[in-house]
Amino acid sequence: MGVWDKEQYVREGVPPFQDERRFTQVGKSVPKIDSPAKVRGEAIYTDDIVLPGMAYGRIKRCTEHAHAKIKKIDYSKALAHPGVLAVLIGDEAPKKWGMLPQTANETVLAVDKVRFNGEGVAAVAAVDEETAEIACDLIDVEYEPLPVLLDPFESMQRAGEIQIHEDAPGNILHEGEQVFGDVDKAFKECKYILEREFKTNMPQQGFLEPQAALANYDPQNGQLRLWSSSQIAHYLHRQISDVLEMPMNKIRVTVPTVGGGFGGKAEACVNEFVACLLSRKIGRPVKVTFDRSEVFYTNKGRHPCHMKMKIGLDADGYIQAVDFDNTLDKGAYAGWGIVVLFYSASMIHLPYKVPNARFRGRCVYTNKPSMGSMRGLGGVQPRFAMECMLDELAEMMGISPFELKMKNAVESGYTAVNNMYVPHTEYKRSLQKAVEKSGYLEKHGKLPFGKGIGLAGGYYITGTAYTLYMSYKPHTSVLLRVDTEGGVTLHCSAVDIGQGSNTVMAQMAAEALGVHFEDVHIQSHDTEVGTFDLGTFASRLTYATGIAIRDAAEKINGKLKEIAAGLLGCRADHLAIKDRKIYSIYEAERKSMEWEKVVEIAVNTTGSLAAMGHFSPPRRRGFDLTSGKRAQGANIGHSPTFGFSCQIFEVDVDLETGKIKVTRVTESGDMGTMINPMAADGQVEGSIVYNLGACLYEDQFFDKDGIHLNPNFQDYKMPTIMDMPEMDINTLTDSYDPTAPFGAKETGEGAVQPTFPAIVNAIYDAIGIRFTEVPITPEKVLKALKEKKKGK
Amino acid sequence: MKQLIALDINDQIYEVPVDPWDLLSDVIRKKVRLTGTKKGCEQGDCGACTVLINGQAVLSCLTLAIACQGKKITTIEGLAEQDGRLHPIQQSFVDYGAVQCGFCTSGMILSSKALLDSNPKPGREEIKRALSGNLCRCTGYKKIIEAVEVASETMSKEGVK
Numbered sequence: 001m002g003v004w005d006k007e008q009y010v011r012e013g014v015p016p017f018q019d020e021r022r023f024t025q026v027g028k029s030v031p032k033i034d035s036p037a038k039v040r041g042e043a044i045y046t047d048d049i050v051l052p053g054m055a056y057g058r059i060k061r062c063t064e065h066a067h068a069k070i071k072k073i074d075y076s077k078a079l080a081h082p083g084v085l086a087v088l089i090g091d092e093a094p095k096k097w098g099m100l101p102q103t104a105n106e107t108v109l110a111v112d113k114v115r116f117n118g119e120g121v122a123a124v125a126a127v128d129e130e131t132a133e134i135a136c137d138l139i140d141v142e143y144e145p146l147p148v149l150l151d152p153f154e155s156m157q158r159a160g161e162i163q164i165h166e167d168a169p170g171n172i173l174h175e176g177e178q179v180f181g182d183v184d185k186a187f188k189e190c191k192y193i194l195e196r197e198f199k200t201n202m203p204q205q206g207f208l209e210p211q212a213a214l215a216n217y218d219p220q221n222g223q224l225r226l227w228s229s230s231q232i233a234h235y236l237h238r239q240i241s242d243v244l245e246m247p248m249n250k251i252r253v254t255v256p257t258v259g260g261g262f263g264g265k266a267e268a269c270v271n272e273f274v275a276c277l278l279s280r281k282i283g284r285p286v287k288v289t290f291d292r293s294e295v296f297y298t299n300k301g302r303h304p305c306h307m308k309m310k311i312g313l314d315a316d317g318y319i320q321a322v323d324f325d326n327t328l329d330k331g332a333y334a335g336w337g338i339v340v341l342f343y344s345a346s347m348i349h350l351p352y353k354v355p356n357a358r359f360r361g362r363c364v365y366t367n368k369p370s371m372g373s374m375r376g377l378g379g380v381q382p383r384f385a386m387e388c389m390l391d392e393l394a395e396m397m398g399i400s401p402f403e404l405k406m407k408n409a410v411e412s413g414y415t416a417v418n419n420m421y422v423p424h425t426e427y428k429r430s431l432q433k434a435v436e437k438s439g440y441l442e443k444h445g446k447l448p449f450g451k452g453i454g455l456a457g458g459y460y461i462t463g464t465a466y467t468l469y470m471s472y473k474p475h476t477s478v479l480l481r482v483d484t485e486g487g488v489t490l491h492c493s494a495v496d497i498g499q500g501s502n503t504v505m506a507q508m509a510a511e512a513l514g515v516h517f518e519d520v521h522i523q524s525h526d527t528e529v530g531t532f533d534l535g536t537f538a539s540r541l542t543y544a545t546g547i548a549i550r551d552a553a554e555k556i557n558g559k560l561k562e563i564a565a566g567l568l569g570c571r572a573d574h575l576a577i578k579d580r581k582i583y584s585i586y587e588a589e590r591k592s593m594e595w596e597k598v599v600e601i602a603v604n605t606t607g608s609l610a611a612m613g614h615f616s617p618p619r620r621r622g623f624d625l626t627s628g629k630r631a632q633g634a635n636i637g638h639s640p641t642f643g644f645s646c647q648i649f650e651v652d653v654d655l656e657t658g659k660i661k662v663t664r665v666t667e668s669g670d671m672g673t674m675i676n677p678m679a680a681d682g683q684v685e686g687s688i689v690y691n692l693g694a695c696l697y698e699d700q701f702f703d704k705d706g707i708h709l710n711p712n713f714q715d716y717k718m719p720t721i722m723d724m725p726e727m728d729i730n731t732l733t734d735s736y737d738p739t740a741p742f743g744a745k746e747t748g749e750g751a752v753q754p755t756f757p758a759i760v761n762a763i764y765d766a767i768g769i770r771f772t773e774v775p776i777t778p779e780k781v782l783k784a785l786k787e788k789k790k791g792k
Numbered sequence: 793m794k795q796l797i798a799l800d801i802n803d804q805i806y807e808v809p810v811d812p813w814d815l816l817s818d819v820i821r822k823k824v825r826l827t828g829t830k831k832g833c834e835q836g837d838c839g840a841c842t843v844l845i846n847g848q849a850v851l852s853c854l855t856l857a858i859a860c861q862g863k864k865i866t867t868i869e870g871l872a873e874q875d876g877r878l879h880p881i882q883q884s885f886v887d888y889g890a891v892q893c894g895f896c897t898s899g900m901i902l903s904s905k906a907l908l909d910s911n912p913k914p915g916r917e918e919i920k921r922a923l924s925g926n927l928c929r930c931t932g933y934k935k936i937i938e939a940v941e942v943a944s945e946t947m948s949k950e951g952v953k
Contacts, residue, residue, distance in 0.1 A: 031886045038894030039882035039901060041828015041868030048827035206929045208832040208840055208895040259830070259895030260929050292833040498893025498930050678889040678935075685932030686892065713837035713927065721923045724933040 021673075024579055025510040025517045026742045029678035032503040033522065034257070034496065043257040046212035046229045047289045054214070055085050057278045057288035058132035059120040059270065060139045061297060062110070066117040066150075066367040066706025067164070068143035070110060073122055078138040083131035086281045087139070088123040093277055095243045099235065099267050099373075101469045103173065103334035105165060106370070108243060108273040113146070115164055115332035116369050117706050118297025120270055125278040125286050148706040152306065152329045152364035164332065164365040173330050173363040174338045178345050180417035181356030186321035190312030192396050197308050198385040199773045200756075202329070203694035204301030205374055206718050209259020211298075212289040215275035219283045224251045228272050231261040232535035233493050235468070237527050239268040240276055255525040261497040262690070263373035266537040267300050267335055296711030300372020301700065303340055303363075304329040305381035309348075311389050317397055319355075319408050322348045324382065326361040331370040336377065337363045339468070339636055343378025346637025348386060349416035351427045351459040351644055352408035357417055367706045373537060375690065376752040379460055384774065387456040387757030392770060400444065401455050401761070402435050409457075419620055420638055424737035424745070426670035427644035431457060433730050434646040438666035443650075444765060450653050452766025457646045458753025461639035462746035463540030465617045474614035476544040477531040480509065480552040483608035484600050488515055490549065491523045493530030494541055499748055500679040501541045507675050508546050508742060512553030514577030514595060531612070539746035542675060543640060544615045546741025552613025559609060564598045641737050643746035645669035647688065647754040649725075651762040655785065658778030660696055660763060662725040669729075672737040672745035680747050681729050687751035688727060693719040695756045697775050797861050801826065802870025810857050817841040817852035820867060828868035828898050832927070839926030842899035843867050849906035851925075868898035871905065880946040881905055881939070890939035892930030899926045904940045912948050916941075 014022075037043040062068065075087040090109035098104030109120045122139050126132035147162045149155040149171065155164070159171040187193060213228040224246060230236050233253045241248040258265065271288040279286040290298070310323040326344050330337050345359040374380075394404040406428055414422045435441060435455070443453045467475065479491040490509045496502040506520040513520075523529050534540070557577055564582045565572035568591040576585050583592035602609060617640045650664040665688050674680040697717045701709040710716045736743035756774055764770045769784045794809040801824060808823045820829045820843070829852060832840035836854040843852045844866035871879040878886065881904050891897050900923060907914055907922035914922065919940050928936065946952070 029889070031889070032891060034894070035886040035891040036878065036882075038891050038897050039868075039878060039885050040872055041826070041898045043894050044827070045830070045895070047831075048821075050825075207893070208838060208927060208929055209830070209893070210832070258893060259832075260893040262929070292835065292837075498895075500892070682889050682892060682931055682935055685934045686930050687932070689932035690929065712835055713833045714835060718927060718929065720925075720927060721920045721933040721936070724920070724937075727932065727934055 021736060021743065023511055023742065025507045026675050027673060027677065028507065029676055030503065030507065030517055032500050032679065033506060034502060045209055045259055046214055046227050046256045049214055049227060049256065051214065051216060051285040054285040054287055055125045055127060055282060056129045056132045057123055057125045057274055057286045058129070058136050059274060059288070059294070060122040060124070060136040061118050062114040062121050062141065062143065063118060065114060065143055065145050067115060067146040067148045069113045069146060070121060071142040071144050074140040075122060078124055078135040081131070081135050081138055083127040084135045085125040085127065086278055088274065088277055088281065090121065093243055093273065095245065097239045097243050097268055098334050099336050099468055100334065100338060103338060106333040108270060108277065116367055117702070117708050118369070123274045123278060125282055148367045150366055150368060150702055150706055152327050152366055155364050155366050164367065168365060171365045173334050173365060174341060175362040176341060176345070178359040178418065183321045183323050183356045183358040186356040187312045189314065190320050191315040192313040192393055193310065194389055194393050194396065195310040196385065196389055196772060200305045200381045200384065201694065201699040201775050202301055202304045203374070203698040204296065204299040204700060205262035205264030207260030207262055207264055210290040210292060210295045211265065211269045211271050212287065213272040213275040214285060214287040215279040216285040217276070217279040217283060222250055224276060224280065225254065226251065226272060226276055227254045227256055229258050229265060230255050231258070231266040231495055231497055231537060233495055233525065233527050234533060235535055236268050236272060240272065243273055244276055244280065252528045255495045258495060258497040261536065262375045263377060263537060264300060265497070266373045266535065270298060292713060293711040296700070296708060296716070297369060299369050300335055302374040302380065302694070303371040305344065307381060307385050309385045309389060311393060313393055313397070317399065317404055317407050319352055321356040322354050323358045324348050326359070326382070328361065328363045329368065329371065330363045330365050331368040332365065333370040335370045336373045340373070340378045342636035344382050346418065346420065347379050347382040349418050349420050349637070350422065350642065351410050351425070351457055352405070353410055353414065355417060368702060376460060376749040379458070379753050380691065380756060383458050383753045384756040384760070387754065388760050388770065391454070391761045391764065400441060402431060402440060405431055405457055418637070421620060423641050423739040424672070425642065425644055426732055426735045427457065427459065429732055430644055430646045430668040430670045433668035433732065434648050434666050437668065437728060437730050438648040440648050447765065450655050450766055452653070452762040452764065453648060453650045454758045454761030454763070454765055455646065455648050456754035456757035456761060457644070458750060459642050459644045460746055460750035460753055461538055461637070462543045462641045462643060463617060463639055464538045465619060465635055465638040467534060474616045475534045476548045476615040478545060478548040478552050478613045479531045479610060480549070480556055480613065481608065481610045482556055482599055484603050486521060487519050488513060489521045489523060491530050492533055492545055493527050494524050494533040494545055495536045496524065497536050499683060500676060501536065501545070503679065504542055504675045505545050505549065508549050509553065511742065512550050513556060515580050539643070539749040542744050543740060543746065546744060547615040548613040550613065550741050552611040555611035556609050560598050560602060563602050564593055567601070568593060641740050641745050643669065643671045643750035645750050645754060647758040649758040649762040651759065651766055653763060653766045653781060658781035658785065660776060660781065662692055662759065664726045664728070666728045667730060667751070669731045669747060669751060670735045671731060671747040671750070672735050672740050673743035674731060675742060675744050680731060683748040684729050684731065684751045685727050687748065688755060689719050689724055691752045691755035692723065692759065695759045695774050695776065697777060699775050797858055799857065799860055799865060800863065801865045802867060812856070812858050814857045815853055816843070816855040816857045816860055819857040820852060826867050826869050830895050830898055832895065839899045839903065840896055842902045842926065844902055844906055847906060847909055849903045866902070868901060871901065880950065880952050881908070881943040884939040884943040884946065888935050888939040888942060890931060890935040896926055896928040900928065900936055904943065908944055908947055909953065913944055
């Protein structure tokens, strides 16, 4: 067993057989099942695979322009070069792809024009990487440069003159409005009203493993296999089928070990299509691995947001209205755009009670790499605005931000005005615990100039309510097999990207079946061996697979209990299974059998046991029963349940250099049951450092022609170990969501939400300056300090 | 013109044909086929390709293979015992949750090994400095530091090198 075992979920006075929280496998910090292979260097990532006869693919990119018509592509020299096997251009695969089928507008390689710097215009397959690279240089492309639009407001303004997509007038992907209650009337009755504007940056995911894909098309039987570093085996499967115009059942997607994703691999990637298309063309396996600059060129980082927010409180400090206007910089292609737009809209409805809310937003095309889904998608930007404003409003009222947030925090059973339902929350206790552990109330406003402490809260979804294409099928299915040879095998195509879903699934399956976690074999990462799963995004896996696992296990347990009941001479519904034993809950001493023995008898009588389990999230869409109105925003933001957290940051501002050092972070989160506390802590610690980087320095830069200026880790700075603050993680160990599988909710995306505003509020506490733009670089700090001095 | 060189990797001699400009990381991964050494940036920024050369942590993506003849190279595959038992640093990375996606892990462990070999009882700041060239995007580094501290204790207790 692990070394960080925390208190068990045992309640005094509840007999074990009635206590659904008395776990033996869940709640334990067992080491991750894939870590031994990883520390030995034996885990196989996609680029590590070499197949017999494998060719190497490479993409020719437009590095000289960000927006240009393609006049001519001449690849005759490349094709004639020895060792070159094939060349591919955009016209050969014109079918458009994208995460949302309704807005799919990206082609594998640019057709007619390029819309961002670094977009692919051709691809080659060659016998080795060097030849592939030479071949790319031998391709001549003639461009006619077009005006470059880099700012969303300029893009809207000049849309009449220059349009990025023919079918997007105004250069707008989508514009939307959501109105709940009477916002204007509510503001009239507010005592405290604050209006602010905020602007966020363009960080990218920064996973360490560049994308790699290996495709192998078999011309004999028309089957295609794809190995790829992806978070979304299923959506990838679907899109490959679409673009290659092949039925899904002729394609098998396998995901080897994934070297991090953070949402960056939650979208199909050009190298996957290129590998498949080239392999089909030459009948040989083709591998396409990106170098770091290509990861930057094609990255689908966080949407820069230009936000206007207005919040009104009544005389007692209760929020009465929130008005939120958001302009998102979409970059070149649609991708996850509409989803992100409306997630940002939903974020104002929690974790505080907001009776009247209005959102207006638009997702605007620019000539930058497309933005996409990045850890905590849609939440980080509005959370930044809202938590900073509540800090300022508390100051206006003369009360502590903690008090203001406690006053407005939601409680279990809350339904927001947009119909988002919160079955369970311990947000208030998270706030309390973080405040208590950090000494926030004693320090806030009382530290010497240059030192500060800041508080912020946040929440995130535990999976989505809807698939991205219209479908009613369950979002996750698992197959549990029990036999005398393999023991327990769990099949599910869910992908572990390092967060530990394979381990967590094994723990949950063991708990549900009453065996030990090391008894469970996991068959995941594969659309053929694994059963259906939607993918690794939206903090959905623990919850979704947990419910499906419990569903399947109940079926297996039912069969075993029936057999054991006959053998033990008792009722099947009096039997429990735990710790590899089947026993009567009333006569555990006398009536008990080894689980393995019962399995053997079952297999000998009727054969191996197998059961499917499914998860479908509750659907809250449709018509509001009282008003008869259709729910707004396609119900993006709804989730079976939500995770909550509070972070308190302490910072030192160097008044000479403007450098901000985060010294200490105190966190307390409500994620329900931690299936694996050590892994859960790892998610929280990782989240804090992740967004600390984006708050203080990470950003992508472009020159006036849209040329990417820092597509490498030298110029794109991410936090190193030297930037790590002291971290005190106090996840609530007794939080339990009775509606969730094993009581477990999300983490890993919720924990990135409070980071920006907690830092920004701490900086205000330190130097009395409220920043409304991230990243907060030393230059900005020095400039603000100078202005402040002048003002005095 | 390729030339045949002999590389001593994990106490085994590999004869490989290389061009003078071939990088050690590529030779290790593609010619020797030890894929535990990872390439995250190929520009010396991320540390995923760290190997030990004569006991020193070196970025193999900035090192020419041809310059490594006659030197002792250790990759992540050379760290465990002959019977497959994990080295204490590997074991503590597993036990203390210092591994998430695993892509930085080989480099992290080898940088830690170089540190602990030269400084068996490092302080927290010394650990940080030794690992400052190894990026990790998953863990937030906290559990990595804890793992190195535990490994340092185990190694000095058991006299492991």
